[in-house]
Amino acid sequence: MTARVTLDLSDPVPPYEQIRRQLSSLIAVGVLEPGSRLPTVRSLAADLGIAAGTVARAYKELEQSGLIESRRRNGTIVVGPPGAPHGVAGGDAAVMAAVDVLIRSAREAGIRDDTLIDLVRGRLTSKLDP
Amino acid sequence: MTARVTLDLSDPVPPYEQIRRQLSSLIAVGVLEPGSRLPTVRSLAADLGIAAGTVARAYKELEQSGLIESRRRNGTIVVGPPGAPHGVAGGDAAVMAAVDVLIRSAREAGIRDDTLIDLVRGRLTSKLDP
DNA sequence: GTCTTTGTATCACTAGATTGATACAAAAGA
């Protein structure tokens, strides 16, 4: 249960952000279910060969996003995604399906992955007002 | 036609990246159609109050993504998105529709915007092998 | 052929981000 997070030091994305992204999407996908315990900051740091503070930073940001919850001495557990607070598991399934549809149609249209991300981002921000 | 790009200096995202993202999504959405002329690096830089090299960097990355094409003395024009090279306008419309469906279902599920981006990213990378 | 307008390349400076180390704080358990 340790090796679900990987680091690529040649990636320009900094380690704490790699950790954050991977855990975020694992939680969003449902691989990490609410109640799951994450490794302690020290153990994950040791596994990855980095400082504990780096893992702590990733955890902190995930907590601010409402995906996990850290308590001293108790460790860190998954509480999200916050979308289906009443156990409505269908919500996330619908989102996942929508993601897959999007990716398939984007690939068919020949849109690059980076461009697709930009597209979603742009659409998200432009949907704030209306 | 100049003010379609905005800078937010308080945003941690650097200026060149803000420019890149905005133009990328404008092109992907179709607001900037193939053949459109982008402002010159100097004029856009002057409008935004930044150095020309900063705009040039954004343009360079967009060119590497295949979205625009720069020629000396000729300026820079939109050539993409590369998805519908034969004028199949329906391709991008399908992608746009998929994006909207995704955003709507994510909002209904209460998923944060940042988390949604992470989710799409994670799904994109995990879809490389299979 | 010259001039002017465009993008391109380079380079040093600065500012900020990231990290690792260390010390601190809380909370559970013996």
Place this chain on the structure above:
DNA sequence: TCTTTTGTATCAATCTAGTGATACAAAGAC
């Protein structure tokens, strides 16, 4: 109550990315 295990805070060192300035190069206009 003492100890241990966890997360948290801090802080300085390093490193890298981003920028602005300047000079260069190509290509069309005249």
